[in-house]
Amino acid sequence: MHEVGFLMQAFVFLAAAVIAVPIAARLGLGSVLGYLCAGAVIGPFALGLIGQDIEEVMHFAEFGVVMMLFLVGLELDPSLLWRMRMPIVGMGGLQVVLTTGAITAIAWQFTYSWQHALIIGMVLSLSSTAIVLQTLNEKGLMKNESGQSAFAVLLFQDIAVIPMLALLPLLAVTEVGTFSDKHLLPGWQSALLVLGVVVGIVVVGRWLSRSVFRIIAQTRLREMFTATALLLVVGIAVLMEQVGLSPALGTFVAGVVLANSEYRHELEAEVEPFKGLLLALFFISVGASIDFALLAAEPLVIMAMVGALVLVKMVILLVLGKVFGLTSRSNAIFTFSLAQGGEFAFVLFSYASAQDVLPQTIIQPLTLVVALSMALTPLLFVINERLVLPRLGVKSQAGSRPLDALEKAEGKAILVGFGRFGQIVGRLLRMNGFEITVLEHDAQQVDLVRSFGHKVYYGDAARMDLLETAGIDEVDLLVLAIDDHARMLKTIHQVKRHHPQIKILARAAGRREAAELIHAGADHIERETFDSALSMGRKALSLMGFRAYQAQRAAQLFKHHDKKSLYALSEVIEDDKKYITVAKQHATDLEKVLRSDDQANTDLDDRGWESGS
Amino acid sequence: MASALIVYAHPAHQRSRANRVLLDRISDLHNVTVHDLYETYPDFFIDVEAEQALLLEHDLIVIQHPVYWYNMPALLREWQDLVLEYGYAYGRQQQKLAGKGMWVVMTAGAPEHTYCETGVNERPLSDYFLHYPRMANVCHLDMKPTFEIYHGRHTEDATLEEAAEQYRSRLLSYLKELSNHA
Numbered sequence: 040m041h042e043v044g045f046l047m048q049a050f051v052f053l054a055a056a057v058i059a060v061p062i063a064a065r066l067g068l069g070s071v072l073g074y075l076c077a078g079a080v081i082g083p084f085a086l087g088l089i090g091q092d093i094e095e096v097m098h099f100a101e102f103g104v105v106m107m108l109f110l111v112g113l114e115l116d117p118s119l120l121w122r123m124r125m126p127i128v129g130m131g132g133l134q135v136v137l138t139t140g141a142i143t144a145i146a147w148q149f150t151y152s153w154q155h156a157l158i159i160g161m162v163l164s165l166s167s168t169a170i171v172l173q174t175l176n177e178k179g180l181m182k183n184e185s186g187q188s189a190f191a192v193l194l195f196q197d198i199a200v201i202p203m204l205a206l207l208p209l210l211a212v213t214e215v216g217t218f219s220d221k222h223l224l225p226g227w228q229s230a231l232l233v234l235g236v237v238v239g240i241v242v243v244g245r246w247l248s249r250s251v252f253r254i255i256a257q258t259r260l261r262e263m264f265t266a267t268a269l270l271l272v273v274g275i276a277v278l279m280e281q282v283g284l285s286p287a288l289g290t291f292v293a294g295v296v297l298a299n300s301e302y303r304h305e306l307e308a309e310v311e312p313f314k315g316l317l318l319a320l321f322f323i324s325v326g327a328s329i330d331f332a333l334l335a336a337e338p339l340v341i342m343a344m345v346g347a348l349v350l351v352k353m354v355i356l357l358v359l360g361k362v363f364g365l366t367s368r369s370n371a372i373f374t375f376s377l378a379q380g381g382e383f384a385f386v387l388f389s390y391a392s393a394q395d396v397l398p399q400t401i402i403q404p405l406t407l408v409v410a411l412s413m414a415l416t417p418l419l420f421v422i423n424e425r426l427v428l429p430r431l432g433v434k435s436q437a438g439s440r441p442l443d444a445l446e447k448a449e450g451k452a453i454l455v456g457f458g459r460f461g462q463i464v465g466r467l468l469r470m471n472g473f474e475i476t477v478l479e480h481d482a483q484q485v486d487l488v489r490s491f492g493h494k495v496y497y498g499d500a501a502r503m504d505l506l507e508t509a510g511i512d513e514v515d516l517l518v519l520a521i522d523d524h525a526r527m528l529k530t531i532h533q534v535k536r537h538h539p540q541i542k543i544l545a546r547a548a549g550r551r552e553a554a555e556l557i558h559a560g561a562d563h564i565e566r567e568t569f570d571s572a573l574s575m576g577r578k579a580l581s582l583m584g585f586r587a588y589q590a591q592r593a594a595q596l597f598k599h600h601d602k603k604s605l606y607a608l609s610e611v612i613e614d615d616k617k618y619i620t621v622a623k624q625h626a627t628d629l630e631k632v633l634r635s636d637d638q639a640n641t642d643l644d645d646r647g648w649e650s651g652s
Numbered sequence: 653m654a655s656a657l658i659v660y661a662h663p664a665h666q667r668s669r670a671n672r673v674l675l676d677r678i679s680d681l682h683n684v685t686v687h688d689l690y691e692t693y694p695d696f697f698i699d700v701e702a703e704q705a706l707l708l709e710h711d712l713i714v715i716q717h718p719v720y721w722y723n724m725p726a727l728l729r730e731w732q733d734l735v736l737e738y739g740y741a742y743g744r745q746q747q748k749l750a751g752k753g754m755w756v757v758m759t760a761g762a763p764e765h766t767y768c769e770t771g772v773n774e775r776p777l778s779d780y781f782l783h784y785p786r787m788a789n790v791c792h793l794d795m796k797p798t799f800e801i802y803h804g805r806h807t808e809d810a811t812l813e814e815a816a817e818q819y820r821s822r823l824l825s826y827l828k829e830l831s832n833h834a
Contacts, residue, residue, distance in 0.1 A: 595697040 048096075051088045055081045056319055066417070069170040071382050074319050075410050078326020089327055097324040097389060103317025104386045105276050106310055108287040111197050112294020113307055123191050130188060130359055131195020134377075137355045138164035145347065150401065154210040158397055159405065161203050162388060163348060167381035168193045170416050175376060178420075184365055185372035192377060200383050204285040204390060211396045232282055237292055240275060244296030252302045256482035256497055268309040285390075301485050301497045304478065307508035308498070325385045329410055330403045344408045349415065352378045367431050375423040379416045380409030452516035453478065453509055455500035455530070457488055460546050460567055461520030465493070476509050480521070501526040503533045511538060519545040519561075524552050528559050535560040550605065554618075557609035573598055600629045654830035655683040656823060657710035661717045661728035663690050668718060670759045670804035670812060677816040678823060685710065689727050696730060703735040704748075711830045712753040713793065714823070715784075718804075719760040722773075722780040732787075741791045750792035753830055756784050757799045757819070764802040796826055 055077035063073030081088040089096070120127065143153075143160030150156050171189055172181075180186040248271060255267045275293050276286035297303060334341050353374050360370035388406055391397040450473060454465050457479040468475050478498040479485050485497050498505045500521065511517065517534055519527050524547075531543055545561040547553035553564045573594050580590035604625030611617035660675070662668050665688070678684055687706065693699075707713060717724050724732075739746050758777065766773045777800055788795035799822060801807075801815055 592697075595695065599697065599699070 048089065048092075051081055052320060052323055055088075056323060069167075069173050069413075069416075070319075071167060071169045071322055072410075072414055074322035075326035075329070075413075078323035079329055079331065080326075081323075082327030082329070084329075084331040093324050093327050096320065097328070098393075100317050100321035100324055101386070101389060102276070103314055103319075103321045105286045105290050106272055106314035107318060108200070109272050109290035109294040110307060110310060110314055112291040112296075113298050113303060115198075115295055115298055117299070120194075123187075123194070126188055126191035126363070127195050130363055131192045131199075133359055134192050134355060135161075135164050135196060135199050137359075138352055141351050141355065142348075145351070155397060155401060158207065158210055158387075158391060159401065161206070162384045162391075163380055163405070163409070164352075165196045165200070165381040165383045165387075166193060166352070166377040167379050167413050167416070168197060169382055170379065170413060171376050174416065174420060180372060183369065183372075185369035185376070188360070188363070188365060188369065188373050189376050196381070196383070200387070201285075201288050201291050203387060204287055207387065207391055207396055208394050211394065233284060236279065236282055236284065236289065240289060240292050241296050244293050248297065249300055249302070252300075252497075253482050253486065256302075256305075264305065265309045268306050269313065272310060301489060301495060304476075304496045304505055304509045305498045308502065308505040311504065311508065322382065322385070325389070325406065326410070329407050331407075333404055333407055341404060341407060341411070344404070345411045345415070348380060348408060348412055349378045349419070368428065371423055371427050371431060375419045375427070376416075378419055379412040381413075384409040450515040451475070451510075451513060452518060453506065453511060453514050454518045454520060455479075456519065456521035456546070457493065457495050458484060458520070458522070460522075461518070462488070462493075464518055464520055476514075478505070478509060499526075501529050501533075503537065506530075506534065511541065514541060517541050517543045519543065521546070522548065522567075524548060524555075528555065531556065531559045531561055550608070551612075553605055554609040554612045557606065558612045569598075569601075597629070600625075604629070653683050654711040654827045655685070655709070656712040656714055656827055657706060658684065658686045658714040658716055659689065659728070659731070660686055661689045661725045661731070663725050663727070665690065668759070668804070670801050670807070670815075671716070671718065673812050673816045674716070674757070674801075674819050677820045681823075683827065684823065689731055690725075693727065696727060698731055698734050700734050700737070703731065704740055707735070707749060707752075710752070712755060712823075712826055713749070714755045714757060716757040717759075719758055719777070719780075736787070736791065747792045752793055753796060753826055754784075754788050754791075754793035755796040755799070755823075755826060756781070757801075759801045759804045761804060762802065764800075767802075796822075 056074060059077035059080065060070050060073035063076060064070060080086060082093070083089075139157075139160040141160075142163050143156045146156035146159040147153060150159070171193060175181050175186045175189060181190065251267065252264075255263050271293065272290055275289040279286040279289035297306060356374040356377055357370065360373050365373060385406065388397070388402050392399065392402055452468065452473065452475045454461055454468070454475050454477045457465060457477050458481075461477070461479070465475060465477055477493070477495045478500055479488070479495050480497070480499040482497055485495050488495050496509070498509065500506065500519065506517075511534065517530075519530060521527060527545055531545065534541060534543060542562045543560065544563045544565070545556045547556050547564045547566045549566060549568075553566050556564045576597075577590045577594035580593060581587050585593065604622070607621055607625065608618060611621050658675075658678075660671070662671055665671065675686055679686075685706075715728070717728055723729075736742070736749075740748055758781070760767070760777060762773060765771055767775065767777045769775070778798060781798070784798070785795060787793070799819060801812075804812075807815075
């Protein structure tokens with residue numbers, strides 16, 4: 040790092056990423072491949088902008104993987120896991136075990152060491168979560184049978200990485216590895232240690248960290264929350280390293296423990312950008328360390344290995360799909376989508392190399408093979424869509440569904456603000472069986488409503504990243520029930536820019552705010568005091584001599600006119616003068632309608648009932 | 653091209669299998685507007701001007717609803733009272749809807765054989781809806797033969813699909829007829 044200087048180096052990395060990733064994305068290759076290519080281009084085999092210090096960068100960037108596993112843990116929703124336990128454990132488990140077995144058997148023929156073969160088998164059994172999920176999402180297949188099956192398998196693989204990381208050091212071949220300088224304790228002691236540390240993390244995560252987060256949240260200083268979140272992850276990583284365990288395992292457990300806490304979405308939003316950047320750095324350094332001389336020297340061998348890897352994976356996936364009863368169409372998508380090596384392979388290879396359990400002569404070509412197999416994924420998708428699916432016969436979507444007796448409404452929503460206003464909205468939605476995610480930015484209020492058994496998360500809605508982690512790209516509805524008008528306007532602008540299809544319902548203080556919210560793009564607004572005031576007015580009318588139904592109609596007529604004028608006002612909201620003119624005009628119009636006794640019969644008393652009686 | 657307005661009133665559309673199948677079958681017709689009254693006026697506060705203007709824009713008025721207590725759902729009844737008022741729909745020289753087509757589509761829960769002199773409902777269904785021909789007469793509307801679906805929830809899928817096909821073709825033929833007239 041001394042030769043180039045930190046800033047220069049950062050510039051090279053960032054520039055490479057910024058150029059390569061959009062190109063890769065445009066070509067449908069996904070961001071992981073983009074980073075790998077960027078790394079390859081700036082690495083010693085092409086431009087040579089970065090040199091020997093790449094090892095150092097990679098070690099630093101590996102922390103991104105630790106963060107990734109923290110987030111994987113954080114996103115593990117126990118109820119989802121339970122609902123999908125069959126495909127996850129069945130399909131996912133069998134995929135990992137069978138593929139590991141098959142590849143281990145093949146690798147054994149070449150490596151003559153069962154430990155090496157087993158490591159290779161495990162590492163190559165994984166697929167690329169990043170590439171597959173992104174591609175399936177883009178093609179709108181996530182909700183289908185094929186997408187759900189692929190997701191289940193990927194989920195199992197993500198979890199399987201943890202025991203693999205733990206297993207790697209145990210697979211050291213003593214004469215090769217520097218086994219002795221890892222101060223390992225005897226078996227029972229180290230087992231006890233692992234247990235103790237995990238219990239410690241659970242205790243800290245469950246009770247201590249929540250009080251800390253609450254105190255930090257009350258300071259309302261965002262950077263303090265960021266610092267605390269990072270401190271938690273780094274702290275656990277340091278602790279795990281001290282006791283000689285995998286930091287990834289520790290943060291994963293911490294993530295799982297915090298998955299149910301009210302700070303889940305906030306933590307995700309804070310850690311996510313750091314993870315993203317560090318992982319990018321990690322993939323770039325993997326790309327830079329790929330030995331392209333190998334490909335040039337022995338293209339046939341490498342290509343054969345790529346072919347064998349993809350083929351073995353596809354055969355196993357195809358059989359699994361059949362066994363688990365996927366339709367041939369879903370099975371084709373499932374099989375083709377998961378046939379590549381994954382980004383976790385790089386992680387495990389670099390870990391294996393650090394632990395000296397696998398020689399570079401094996402790691403180098405296999406890293407290349409994994410990268411190439413990932414690059415093949417878009418090609419496999421094309422083959423599947425052009426050559427395979429047409430032969431299976433595309434069943435028409437319409438007409439295949441039976442005519443249900445009941446049409447079920449199934450929307451998802453995010454509700455922001457769980458005070459007096461939001462609670463009513465939220466309870467009504469939940470009581471009717473709708474799945475909603477609730478965010479509230481006041482830590483004390485979160486505590487209070489949680490004690491009544493409401494599931495509420497801490498978080499500030501004006502932050503787009505937080506809404507993203509709360510799953511805004513999957514909802515149909517965003518309900519803004521906070522009383523901070525400026526913040527609400529900002530949120531509406533942001534959400535409408537990124538997700539124009541989402542309907543936004545907003546709470547307005549008064550008339551002017553309501554008009555502003557409509558102008559900003561809210562699909563529906565409700566003035567917080569309007570309906571109750573109207574209701575009181577109606578009661579007053581009836582106490583002063585109106586028949587109850589007459590008072591009800593008068594109130595409804597008032598509401599109707601008022602709404603019309605509100606929408607008219609929202610169109611001139613930016614022009615103060617016009618706003619006042621329009622407001623006055625509508626006020627006089629309404630009064631005319633309500634006051635004139637002669638006309639009252641036609642407008643108020645509903646002509647239909649008057650006539651002929 | 654003639655256009656149709658389906659004035660549709662069902663307080664529990666989500667439970668109605670028959671009506672959903674019918675409306676699904678015509679959802680691709682761009683000159684047919686489905687006007688869902690319970691969806692538009694959940695508070696029963698009908699915008700009379702808007703309704704009257706909407707009717708004037710169309711050539712065929714389809715009134716579609718389930719049968720409750722030998723009658724139409726409450727909101728449709730309210731709509732009739734308020735929208736088809738004196739000076740608009742009827743009155744001397746004031747029949748603004750005159751010449752338009754009118755077609756009633758009804759879905760009844762009970763099987764067809766119950767609607768006869770020997771059945772539990774004692775009369776044919778049309779006997780309970782004698783006000784429709786009167787309404788057509790007073791407003792100078794050209795009333796088409798009523799379309800009836802019985803035993804909606806218990807009909808087999810295939811039978812219901814067949815009925816929906818018939819519904820669609822009748823709607824199209826009335827529209828064609830009205831286009832030729834104009």
